[in-house]
Amino acid sequence: MRVAADPGLYDPENPLPTLHGSRCDACGTTFFPPLGIGCEICGAGAEGLRAVPLAAAGTLHSLATVYVHAGEDIEAPFTVAEVQLDDGPLIRGLMSEPATIDAIGSRVAAQWAELRTDADGNDVVEPRFRIEDRGDAGGGAA
Ligand SMILES: [Zn+2]
Secondary structure, three states: OEEEOOOOOEOOOOOOOEEEEEEEOOOOOEEOOOOOOEOOOOOOEHHHEEEEEEEOEEEEEEEEEEOOOOOOOOOOOEEEEEEEEOOOOEEEEEEOOOOOHHHOOOEEEEEEEEEEEOOOOOEEEEEEEEEEEOOOOOOOOO
16 A cells, blocks of 8 residues: 655545645635644634645646755655645645756646555655646647
8 A cells, every 4th residue: 555755745545646735714825734833824823724635736836956966765866846736835846757947837746656665565655746738838749
């Protein structure tokens, strides 16, 4: 089975990644990661925040590709992206493969990436964004 690399942020049971967000009843702002102590926009208390699932899909807002990385958790090159989710928040995540600046404005959606297998034989997963559709339309689908 799948287990989340970061269980607080997404639910590995779903076939496609769904993020754990929170929404403020008072001002309607949606947050990711979910807030616990109260709304940072209007100051409403924690009782005014509701857990909401956020679809891991939106528009590629900006990106940075890392070519040299000392950690062993991920192999360079890889692309860190900011994605404007359809459900509201601007979030940061990883692309499934390195992307270039011309991809900005494209539709992206996350799929599960298997990072490793844990001691119990479970697949440890996290969402990675993939380009669904080029923002400039025309000449893309080769
Ligand atoms: Zn609020």
